[in-house]
Amino acid sequence: MNRPGTVLVLGTGQAGFQVAASLREEKFDGRVVLVGDEPGLPYQRPPLSKAYLTGKADADAVRLRPDRFFAEHRLELRAGERAARIDRAGRRVVLASGEALPYDHLVLALGARNRALPVPGAELDGVVQLRTLGDAEGLRRRLETTREAVVVGAGFIGLEFAAVAAARGVAVTVVEAADRPMARSLSVAMSAFFRGAHERQGVRFVFGASVVRVLGGDGGGRATGVETADGRRFPGDLVLVGIGVVPNAELAADAGLAVADGIVVDERLETSDPAISAIGDCARHPCRFAAGAGPVRIESVQNAVDQARCVAARLAGRTAPYGAVPWFWSDQGASKLQIAGMAAPHDRAVVRGDPAGGAFSVFCFREGGLAGVESVNRPLDHVLARKLLANGADLAPEQAADPGFDLKARAGTPRAA
Amino acid sequence: MPNIVFVHPDGAREELEIAEGTSVMQGATAQGIDGIVAECGGNCMCATCHVYIEPSQLALLPAMSEEEDALLDGTASERRPNSRLSCQIAVTPAMGGLVVNLPERQV
Missing domain, CATH: 3.30.390.30 (FAD/NAD-linked reductase, C-terminal dimerisation domain)
Known part of the structure; x- marks a missing residue:
């Protein structure tokens, strides 16, 4: 972009917020418009399964910045709005409300959504996921009366939740299809350490088991546990599902952009349309740190923030390939x-x-x-x-x-x- | 609540009340002041909440951990003897009037 224009950002998570904030740090002088389907101010997700769930942090504490910041930096936040369609030829995004927002450059920071548990009973009350502040609020309330919980999936979110729940005295059973926790991400040695650490806190693991049904009570409306493929039943008045995510790439695919488990971008984080960039959880990018140099889709704060900065710098005239070292953390007990x-x-x-x-x-x-x-x-x-x-x-x-x-x-x- | 004085690189001063027990970084970002990025949310993992503490007040601060020390080696603005990460400074009553100088850049 040679002159200040309008940068439209879809998504108000960590990546969307950061690209907006970084554009101003880069002295970008055009309009910056942020559209997100969640209500309220952008917030951090990591504490939702940690400090927020334990009650150590409230909704204010997880906000990325207060109102004042958006006003002072002329960041036009359109919270609670859903983008329906990208009109690439017209360089505009049509919202679900029918309103069209023009752009000179579009940044897709659409994030990912939790994979749904594809079994009967998954719609029962008490089957929950954790991604949004709304999810976390509901979960925090439910935890007050939960005695037994089943966690489906021994990934990061599931185990962070398991640690919080076990510390509250909830009997936690973690059901996992693989033979060890966090198997996709962790070495055998680190995985074994965390298994032991959770077991010492009273968490029970069931490995090599896949959930085929969520059990309902007599009334049928509330979850009472899960059944695995081998017929075993594990009781729980709360069933937390943490079985991975699906990138929010449909808007991009519908607009004809290249998509392959995420929106495909080059080393500059541009999509197949140079007027559109994609960053964060929704983007698949070449990564020199990955096996075979990627491409990979990385779900982390670091990735969201560093990719946002890379795009903001490019839009401000300083183009450089993305090459940050990935890093990540997870607090479990x-x-x-x-x-x-x-x-x-x-x-x-x-x-x-x-x-x-x-x-x-x-x-x-x-x-x-x-x-x-x-x-x-x-x-x-x-x-x-x-x-x-x-x-x-x-x-x-x-x-x-x-x-x-x-x-x-x-x-x-x-x-x- | 103790008052903490933030001094921007251009000399502009902002005074914020930050509750005891809250970190200087958290108080600053929650109140929306510029100059502290804190991308990791206060986990002592990123070095983007780097500040220069008024040298005469350094003794008011908690001791520096090994990881803070290592992270300070990688700050965007130069490390000085009075460099600290503001996420590692939990405010105490004795810190009223603490002067926190913000660096030119955090990234």
Whole structure:
């Protein structure tokens, strides 16, 4: 864009908010319009399954910025509005209300939605998901009277919830199709640590089991548990479903943009239409940290924020390829998991630290190079791992495993050319 | 509530009341002041809530953890001896009048 025009952002999550805020930091002087289907001010999602659920944070505390910020920065927030259609030829977006909003550049920050549990009974009262502030409010209320809960899916959201619920004295059963928790993302060693940590808090795991039905009570209206394919039944007055997400790519697909499990973008985060960018959970981008250099779709705050910044800089005239090191965190009970890079898949993993003591890192290698590092209660390892990956520093598995090896010195040393 | 004084790079001052126990970062973003990004939401993971504390008041602050120290090595504006991450500063009654200088950039 050569002159200030209108940047229209669809989505008011972390990515949508950040691209708007970063445009102003970049001194972009045109109109910035944000459209999102959720009510209220943009908020952070990570605390919803952590501090918000425990009551440590309220709705105000999870807001990204107050009203004042949007007014002062001339960010036109259209909350509670749904985009119905992208008119690429006319460079406008038609809202469900019929109103059309023009754009010079369109940023799709549409996020993802939770995958629904495709079994009978999934519509019963007491079967819940957790993604929005509204979901979290409802869940927090339900938890006050929940005695037994079934969590379907041993992923990050399910286990963060399980930890909060178990700490409240709820009997929690986690039903998972794979043979270990967070199997898609974590090394065997880290997965085993978290299994043990949750079990010590009273969480029961059922692995290798798929839910085929949600059971209803006599009246049939309320969930009372789940049944698995082998006929076993697990009781729960609350059934939390955390079985992954589906990217919100339909608007893009309907507009003829390239879509493949997410909106396909290039290294500049442009879609197949140069007037449209896509960022965050909904975008599939080439990633030099991923196996085979991607492309990947990453669901994380870091990815949303850094991609937003990359697009804002481009729209302000500073084009650079996206290349941030991915990082991620998950708080589960007393254990803080941090991941740097793209640790999965890997062909070798070495441990640094003390798994028995609950503070260690798993350094994961792929084809001889460092792919990613998982840390639990070893935040310094995590920070250094991000530097190692950003600098492309050489690190051998033997060095990573050697407690005497000076990781900090190596992290500060870019690889010799 | 203790008053915390934020000084922007251009010298402009803003005074905010921040509740005890709340971090300086949280108080600043909740009240919408510019200059603190805090992309990780206060988890000591991102170094975008970097501030320079008035040197004479450094002793009022909690000790710095190893990870804060490491993150400060990667700030967008230069690290100085009085650099801290504002998400790691929980406000105490003794911090009334604390002067927090904002860096030129956080990213």
